[in-house]
Amino acid sequence: MFRRILIENWQTTLTLVSFAIFGVVFISVLIRTMLAPREQIQKIANLPLEEDNE
């Protein structure tokens, strides 16, 4: 019984850990992306279309 509590059940908190990590990562990326300068975003988005003389 003690083994179950001490060794096994602590793992259930890992699901909470997962969501904490994901939440922080996702919100940080979202905020940063939304705040990125429009000109820079447009410049990067056009990189594949820059001309070459193939």
Added chain:
Amino acid sequence: MSTATMGEKVTITYNDKIVRRFMGASLIWGIVGMLVGVVIALQLAFWKLNFDTPWLTFGRLRPLHTNAVIFAFVGNMMFAGIYYSTQRLVKARLASDFLSGLHFWGWQLIILSAAITLPLGLTRGKEYAELIWPINIAVALIWVVFAINFFWTLAKRNEPTLYVAIWFYIATIITVAMLYIVNHLSIPTSLIHSYPIFGGVQDGLVQWWYGHNAVAIFLTTPILGIMYYFLPKAAGRPVYSYRLSIVHFWSLVFIYIWAGPHHLLNTSLPNWLQSLGMIFSLMLWAPSWGGMLNGLLTLRGAWDKLRTDPVIKFFAAGVTFYGMATFEGPLLAIKSVNALSHYTDWTIGHVHSGALGWNGFMAAGMFYWLAPRLYGRKLYSESMANMHFWIGTIGILFYVAAMWVTGIMQGLMLSETKEGGTVLTYTFIQTVNAILPLYHLRALGGLMFMVGMVMCAYNIWMTARGTKPADATAEVFVEKVEAKLGLGRGIFNAPVLTCLGIVVFSTTWAALPGIWTGLSILGLIATVALGLMHKEFNNQSWSDWHQALLGASLPFSTLVLVAAVIGGVVQILPTVIVNRADNLEGVRQIPYTGLELAGRDIYVREGCYNCHSQQIRTLVGDVLRYGDPSRIGESIYDHPYQWGSKRSGPDLAREGDGPNKKTNDWHYRHMLNPRDLSDGSIMPNYPWLETNLTDLNALPRKIEVQKMLGVPMKGGTPDEIKAAALAQAGEIVADLKNARIDVKPDRELVALIAYLQKLGKSEIIAPQSPAAPEAKTAAK
């Protein structure tokens, strides 16, 4: 951290030769892989097509099909796309022609080795990870060559900013290396055989952490990078929303790595891992559909091209199939839906809608776009390309529809009960015979798709024939980067440390009791407050850091690695630490004897896991058919685990124990001709097992390795081990003699019977009882 720039015009000659080579290899191996796919589809419909020949049986050819399509067809296509687009996106030639050539020839040699060894039955017995250990090492080395060549090119680049496609490529290189190495950790017993270091549930978890991400990271992320480059090129307009592509990238890279346990739902895998796998899979809906919509909306204003341009046709259909497959994937990861779909052909249909629709069509679109540019000549036949599109589309629909119907029908039949839920309505073989007609339709669909691919190869061959292709050049205005963000300043700075603090304190808040909860909340508040204050006073530095990160491959790659590692660490480490034999309660597997181990290796060699599972799920249909649900302890000593992922035949977890136990002579006759005992069976005959000699000389080393892995097998001198194996074989032979079967004890079939009769045998262990002394000794 600041980046000053100065302009300069330079002429760049791209290395397109390597792109042409990889494209050609992808087409050739693609046709080979699909041909093998059609053959094994026909083998399921017509068992005689196994030809009673070892190297032509389904169990050995299926791994050849999956490996050829994943690593040879998509692998070569991916390298072609990555090398072509990276050079243009970073405005630099590939760093080393030698490394590019080594990468190409090394990869082809690996594929050739796989094509020879897999039909010979040389396998590790884990899906998509079957290749033997010397080839594993070659794969790792060639992957390192690829990584060096790629990152060296980034280091030499003339474009400071890294376009989002490059991010996807970076994630692919880093994550595939990590997954491949961990899942292939093995201890060799000979030059051609090894045992994985993980066993039972640990091996299952590691396998699907790898296996799921073979799909996610090998078949999806690099192709998304290719989509973000080639789709704007084909449509002549930038991606619909670059911001969305950034969110798509980070969400996908972060979430995908957690979703592996959804392949083990309703099994004896710990419940918290099943929940984690299911919920993260559901979360994948959002980024996947964000990516699909971003791809499709990139075509806004260019839809008129859909009527005439085969490239746009393939890309539009490919991205749509991506959306459909990534909708279906999370759906199948819901525990209750999975109860119906798992182990049936529904999963096979799902995989093929992704592999044929997403990978196959994106490859075709890319090849048709590349060929005229790589060979300096118009595509040989646009109508043939259009024909390819339609024959391929109809082929996919036939294939996928057939698999949906067979999967759902068989799943429902297998779980249908009567007499108040106490008796099963159908036997397993009845369900197989019910779906058999649809296997013909599946084979036809696969054949049509392959014919389309042959047309593609012919079209490109005719485009290339007679040309003298030259490497493209480009004059580009480049921005020389004078100062880049270093690793230290890229990682150890206020934004990253603030995020880290929030994660740590949120976790300790959730996990720790008493006063630690209060302290964690205080810590969390303090971290957020300090972060906000720092940002308030140093807003420019936060902004600069993020902008600089977009152009700094080293810290960027490190953050990607961290995102990928976290999922693996949280899921796998606790399982490896806790779920061991000496922590078990309830039941524990009785270790194999030498002969049973030899029989197990024959079972693995013949690829029996491709049709038979060894895991009774916690579902009524499974329990009524096979007995009590499997428990972790029952396979704890299995290196490799053999839970399987598909049931073309019944589960074998308790084949040697309980109500489904058969006699020795039943197994003997069944292996020689399954239809003698199970009318309508689609299983091949295995006549060579009656004549092949069991490799008893290999047993001492194999047992030594098993003991090194913690399995408490009985050892002894080589002579003692062989004598014990022959003694056990003698008992089986004597029993067979009673049934008028005359066989020598050193034959493979005897060893295989010994193994099958051991399946499901376990011992009851009292709660908190110490592990068997022998087990503890072995573990030490």
